[in-house]
Amino acid sequence: MTIWIKNAIILTKKEDYQPIELLINGEQIQAIGSDLTPLIQDTDEVIDARGALVAPGLIDVHVHLREPGFSHKETIKTGTMAAARGGFTTVCAMPNVQPEPDTAEKMQTLQAKIARDAVVKVKQYAPITMGLRSETLTNQKELLEAGAFAFTNDGVGVQTAGTMYLAMKEAAKNNTIIVAHTEDDSLLFGGVMHEGTRNQTLGMPGILNVAEASQIARDVLLSEATGAHYHICHVSTKESVRVIRDAKRAGIHVTAEVSPHHLLLTEDDIPNDTSIYKMNPPLRGKEDRQALLDGLLDGTIDIIATDHAPHSKEEKAGGMMDSPFGIVGSETAFSLLYTHLVEKGIVSLTQLIEWMAYKPARLFNLDGGTIAVGQKADLAFFDLSTPKEIVAKDFHSLATNTPFIGWRVKGTTTMTFVDGKLVYQEGSVQ
Missing domain, CATH: 2.30.40.10 (Urease, subunit C, domain 1)
Structure with missing residues (x-):
């Protein structure tokens, strides 16, 4: 045709x-x-x-399609329809579904469903560990042969340094990527939003910046020791940006992403105790937001990814304490960033397309990212x-x-x- x-x-x-x-x-x-x-x-x-x-189809390396196991939140079909509406032609799906695709058989079953239902191209992550618990490693070689795209426990940080070290050693051997949700559970203290000023006003327990940055600091050293490509999900703090910048200067193979909501909003935008602003990592302070923008502009942060995280209206009906983390982003990411960053002269349109298409393709060895004959x-x-x-x-x-x-x-x-x-x-x- x-x-x-x-x-x-x-x-x-x-x-x-x-x-x-x-x-x-x-x-x-x-x-x-x-x-x-x-x-x-x-x-x-x-x-x-x-x-x-006309632009290259956008590439999102961080989405939650929720299927199997949570189809009341999203399905492969509806999630990829949302991606198409946002201009995305390739999305990379996180493995925190039920059952987790932590064996070759489960991965093959999920790949078959993706082939039937997806509207755009879907690359499927496999878990770093069995059941997304920080204990037993998955068989990377078998999962790669079954179609896995890369490895992540997104939604939870890998809590054991030894487990992450062994996973990175295996990833380096298999020429694949470890993608990390960085969060030290021992530093969470039941937090539901940023530990700053707004949580004090609302009387909510806060999430410390160091809960994210300290695990990044651990992992970049493990990346250096193993030679693995280590990619950091949804960076949100100024301390994290500093650690990543230092790691890159040291020649460590680390890359990072930032989500649109962390570039556009801060804790000060949260009007009251409403779960619609509840996400993980949380909306941070003004200095953090500026550090993220600076990090994008100087190359410390490589790409933009949505962390599209759908939940049902019933699940999000309560306040901060009683509702799940996450917001949707596939359908709004480009237009929000174009309006509030490009039109305001903060970044160029060329830069935005590079961060949302060209660079994700190059970093993750994916097709696309440019427009050319053939x-x-x-x-x-x-x-x-x-x-x-x-x-x-x-x-x-x-x-x-x-x-x-x-x-x-x-x-x-x-x-x-x-x-x-x-x-x-x-x-x-x-």
């Missing part, structure tokens, strides 16, 4: 826009140019992009000019647990293509 896309714009190296047309043939981009009319013969379909920006047609189109309100009823996720409902944004997705197939267009999934 051939698709001729007209009236798009593309971002140039000079950070301006030029008109562009694309010809998609099957799964690949066949041609790119200002006027492809001479090449058009038996085109099956013509699509008017209506002035939208490549798979994984593409996202964004309306950069029309302000729109984030409205819960428009979500394709089963969940709407986000504090960004009601915000007005530009940069909403108009179309998403995966392997040349139109999987999302103007509010309706194909």
Whole structure:
């Protein structure tokens, strides 16, 4: 099937826009140019992009699809539909589901369900340890052969240094990546939000910055000792940024991600005791937020990932003490960051696309991240000019647990293509 896309714009190296047309043939981009009319013969379909920006399909290395085991929160189908609506063409799914894909047989079963139900490309993580407990290592070699993408216990930190050391040794041998939710359980003290000023006002137990940063400090030294590629999930504190920066200067193979909500919000934005602002790691202080932005800009933090974490309305109906951690992010990430970082001149659009497409592909050895003839047609189109309100009823996720409902944004997705197939267009999934 051939698709001729007209009236798009593309971002140039000079950070301006030029008109562009694309010809998609099957799964690949066949041609790119200002006027492809001479090449058009038996085109099956013509699509008017209506002035939208065409970008490489976004890549999110941190999502929770919740299936199997928690399909009341999200499913593989709805989670990937949400990703498509956000302009993501590849997502990497965390293994904190039930049953955990901690054996080759369980991984193969989950891969089969992904193949049946996913709307976008899904890379599936395997656990570092059996049952996500900090004890027995999984068999990395067998899990990789069964289709595992990389290894993480996301949702819980690996509490035993010896276990992490052995996991990293094995990862280095298998040329795979250890991806870590960094959190020392002994430093949590029942906290539900950031230990700062707002938790004192609300009378809530706080989560210390050092609970995250101290485990990162441990793990970067283990990475140095083993030679493993160590990737840190959702960095949130200034101390963590400092440790990562020092580790990179020392030549340790460490990479890191930050989530949109930590770039846009702080503890001061939490209005009252409401679980819609409850996430792990929590919203931190103003100095932490600035350190995250500085870390992105100087290369200490490599990429942006959503940590899309859906929960049901019933689960999020209570206050901070009684509700689960997490907010959704797949459908709002690009538009929020474009509106509040790019349009305000804090970062460039080129940088944003690099952090959300090009660099995730390079760091994790994934296809995509660029637009070129002969490549798979994984593409996202964004309306950069029309302000729109984030409205819960428009979500394709089963969940709407986000504090960004009601915000007005530009940069909403108009179309998403995966392997040349139109999987999302103007509010309706194909």
